[in-house]
Amino acid sequence: MLQNSPCCDIIIRTIKVYLFEGRSTATAFIQGRNVCKMGFLNNLINGISLGSIYAVIALGYTLVYGIAKMLNFAHGDIIMVGGYVIFYSMTSFQINPYISVLIAVIACTVLGIVIEKIAYKPLRQATSLSVLITAIGVSYFLQNSALLLFGEKPVNFTSVVNIPSISLFDGQIVITGETIVAIIISILIVVGLSLFIKKTKSGRAMLAVSEDKDAAQLMGININRTISLTFAIGAGLAAIAGALLCSAYPTLQNTTGAMPGIKAFVAAVFGGIGSVPGAMIGGILIGVIEILGRAYISPQLSDAIVFAVLILVLIVKPTGILGKKVREKV
Amino acid sequence: MSNKTTLAKARMLKPQTKQSFTTYIMVIAAFVIMMVLSSTGNVSSQIEGLLVPLCVYSILAVSLNLTVGILGELSLGQAGFMCVGAYSSALFSIATNESITVAWIRFPLAILVGGICAAVFGILIGIPVLRLRGDYLAIVTLAFGEIIKNVFAALYVGIDSNGLHIALNQADMNLAEDGTEIIRGALGVKGVPQDSTFVIGFVLLMITLIISYNFINSRTGRAVKAIRDNAIAAESVGLNITKYKLITFALTAFLAGLAGALYSHNYATLQAAKFDYNMSILILVFVVLGGIGNIRGSVIAAIVLTLLPEVLRSINNYRMLIYSIVLIVMMICTSNEKARNLIISVLNWLKDQIIKLKNMIIKPKTKEVK
Numbered sequence: 001m002l003q004n005s006p007c008c009d010i011i012i013r014t015i016k017v018y019l020f021e022g023r024s025t026a027t028a029f030i031q032g033r034n035v036c037k038m039g040f041l042n043n044l045i046n047g048i049s050l051g052s053i054y055a056v057i058a059l060g061y062t063l064v065y066g067i068a069k070m071l072n073f074a075h076g077d078i079i080m081v082g083g084y085v086i087f088y089s090m091t092s093f094q095i096n097p098y099i100s101v102l103i104a105v106i107a108c109t110v111l112g113i114v115i116e117k118i119a120y121k122p123l124r125q126a127t128s129l130s131v132l133i134t135a136i137g138v139s140y141f142l143q144n145s146a147l148l149l150f151g152e153k154p155v156n157f158t159s160v161v162n163i164p165s166i167s168l169f170d171g172q173i174v175i176t177g178e179t180i181v182a183i184i185i186s187i188l189i190v191v192g193l194s195l196f197i198k199k200t201k202s203g204r205a206m207l208a209v210s211e212d213k214d215a216a217q218l219m220g221i222n223i224n225r226t227i228s229l230t231f232a233i234g235a236g237l238a239a240i241a242g243a244l245l246c247s248a249y250p251t252l253q254n255t256t257g258a259m260p261g262i263k264a265f266v267a268a269v270f271g272g273i274g275s276v277p278g279a280m281i282g283g284i285l286i287g288v289i290e291i292l293g294r295a296y297i298s299p300q301l302s303d304a305i306v307f308a309v310l311i312l313v314l315i316v317k318p319t320g321i322l323g324k325k326v327r328e329k330v
Numbered sequence: 331m332s333n334k335t336t337l338a339k340a341r342m343l344k345p346q347t348k349q350s351f352t353t354y355i356m357v358i359a360a361f362v363i364m365m366v367l368s369s370t371g372n373v374s375s376q377i378e379g380l381l382v383p384l385c386v387y388s389i390l391a392v393s394l395n396l397t398v399g400i401l402g403e404l405s406l407g408q409a410g411f412m413c414v415g416a417y418s419s420a421l422f423s424i425a426t427n428e429s430i431t432v433a434w435i436r437f438p439l440a441i442l443v444g445g446i447c448a449a450v451f452g453i454l455i456g457i458p459v460l461r462l463r464g465d466y467l468a469i470v471t472l473a474f475g476e477i478i479k480n481v482f483a484a485l486y487v488g489i490d491s492n493g494l495h496i497a498l499n500q501a502d503m504n505l506a507e508d509g510t511e512i513i514r515g516a517l518g519v520k521g522v523p524q525d526s527t528f529v530i531g532f533v534l535l536m537i538t539l540i541i542s543y544n545f546i547n548s549r550t551g552r553a554v555k556a557i558r559d560n561a562i563a564a565e566s567v568g569l570n571i572t573k574y575k576l577i578t579f580a581l582t583a584f585l586a587g588l589a590g591a592l593y594s595h596n597y598a599t600l601q602a603a604k605f606d607y608n609m610s611i612l613i614l615v616f617v618v619l620g621g622i623g624n625i626r627g628s629v630i631a632a633i634v635l636t637l638l639p640e641v642l643r644s645i646n647n648y649r650m651l652i653y654s655i656v657l658i659v660m661m662i663c664t665s666n667e668k669a670r671n672l673i674i675s676v677l678n679w680l681k682d683q684i685i686k687l688k689n690m691i692i693k694p695k696t697k698e699v700k
Contacts, residue, residue, distance in 0.1 A: 071465040071468075071469070119658050119662070122662045122666040122669060123665050123666060126661075126665035127665070128464045129398070129402060129404055129464070129622075130661045130665040131661075132404050133614070133657060133661050134662070136406075136611065136614070136657065137655070137658040137661065138654070138658060140611055140654035140657070141654035141655060141658065144650040144651040144654060147650075148651065262469065265469055266469075266473075269466070300483070301481070301484070303476060303477065303480055304477040304480060304481065307470075307473035307474070307476070307477055310469075310470065311458055314459075314462055314466060315458050315461070318466075
């Protein structure tokens with residue numbers, strides 16, 4: 001799926017065309033660049049598709065962080081749970097792929113609410129260190145439960161997407177069905193979520209809680225219900241992201257959710273944590289950076305490149321692209 | 331003054347001194363007992379094999395407790411520093427294998443090299459990263475742990491008559507005829523001299539404890555604790571937050587590097603894949619279970635949690651699951667008012683039962699006297 005053509009290939013191809021086919025330097029360069037450009041476009045499209053998946057995951061992070069002011073480490077592992085639910089309902093119970101996704105969304109929503117009630121609610125007044133450690137505990141719990149329940153062998157996931165791929169330019173650019181679905185669904189989700197937050201009562205309650213929890217409570221907003229709703233939405237989105245991720249990258253094991261979860265957090269921070277359009281922008285940028293880094297710099301160091309981006313962002317502009325600067329009050 | 335007994339003098343010591351010396355004595359006593367048991371052949375080979383890892387994990391737990399308990403910041407990259415210490419010390423040992431043949435000169439030098447390399451990494455990473463707090467710092471240290479592991483797993487290092495060759499691909503190394511590959515990417519290092527012994531591990535642990543306790547009870551330690559308790563107030567009093575965070579971070583990394591060096595010389599092969607996220611979490615569990623900020627607790631927790639899985643082989647599969655539940659339960663019980671009150675009431679109930687039992691035993695005597 002990924003084409004590996006480093007940038008120095010342009011120079012090599014240019015030289016080859018110039019020397020062996022005797023074309024002029026300009027034509028040689030254009031030809032060399034065209035071949036590379038196709039590879040670049042393919043990588044760009046893959047990057048945008050991966051980025052859309054990261055955007056959906058980042059939305060969950062950003063919602064929870066903005067409203068409950070905590071980092072839900074377990075978010076990535078809910079993706080993994082969603083993936084397993086879809087896999088088992090499709091293979092063991094032979095259920096239609098779309099209904100499997102629905103079942104996964106419901107299951108993950110319930111899981112998100114349960115986690116919030118058991119692990120995060122007792123710690124609402126605790127220090128952020130305690131909350132972090134608890135979140136790590138939950139994430140670890142999910143990973144190891146999955147390991148015990150489903151075994152350590154990676155399962156081969158059959159894609160839930162039935163749309164055929166589009167082939168352009170004589171097969172030099174291939175846009176898979178999964179890519180199209182990922183991009184469309186992420187756009188729908190972002191638009192839907194923005195409308196939900198701005199227009200509906202529950203959505204505006206979420207905004208109020210994220211601005212000032214105590215004032216919101218004084219205004220009659222039920223904090224517990226709002227925070228539970230936030231976690232529920234985040235977990236539901238994670239289930240959809242799980243469906244998309246596992247369709248595009250078909251192996252699934254208990255650690256599948258961890259890395260995308262971390263990278264989606266990087267995306268959320270990049271775009272400005274607490275901001276819904278920021279999550280979308282951050283997600284797509286991180287996806288593109290990762291795929292281009294993997295293609296043109298080094299496959300092993302692609303993770304390192306993404307994290308280096310995070311560190312740069314946190315040093316240069318800690319609030320992210322679309323984030324607001326929050327003054328710390330004493 | 332001179333006619334006061336030693337016991338009275340001991341009671342006059344500061345509580346910090348009492349605490350640290352109790353820990354030293356406990357560790358020395360445990361070491362002596364272990365040495366006696368193993369020399370008389372009463373220790374199973376299973377536990378013999380665990381003695382050096384025990385020391386390694388204790389040192390790691392103490393070092394992480396410096397960052398988590400004293401500085402108050404969550405660092406999830408301990409495994410990365412351990413990896414740096416392990417690889418650099420292994421590299422040093424192999425490179426000087428011919429030149430320094432005496433193990434007890436070469437090994438301490440290798441350990442020192444490992445610690446210093448890890449400390450350098452700690453400072454390099456700390457400079458950009460320690461301005462962050464809380465969640466961001468945790469994620470970034472996690473990221474660095476993963477980056478370090480990935481880089482070492484992709485590294486190819488060889489030595490020949492021209493010097494040291496470092497490359498990212500096997501093909502790019504271009505070793506001369508007489509060269510040997512030391513680090514071979516994901517396959518790691520082979521042929522590390524197995525110099526680690528329980529005695530050296532114990533010595534390192536004692537050094538770690540002495541450094542840690544003296545750091546905590548010093549002026550720097552108090553500054554760090556002030557930053558932990560209220561960073562803004564500390565800054566307003568004139569403490570340079572970044573400087574103290576950097577010092578703590580570098581010290582943590584140094585100790586983790588020592589542990590890594592000890593770890594790498596315990597086995598003949600060394601692979602980067604072992605120093606992953608799971609190991610960082612394991613050390614965090616030791617720290618949390620032993621008590622955040624409690625050095626003695628982290629040593630005890632490290633020892634107990636390393637020995638226990640070997641003793642309870644049957645539940646070894648569920649070990650990680652139990653650890654995660656322990657993390658969650660510990661955090662809820664220490665932070666949540668209701669849970670804490672519940673535990674306090676349970677403990678009070680137990681105390682009452684014990685007092686009642688004591689009364690039932692002692693009561694007949696008093697009746698006789700009357």
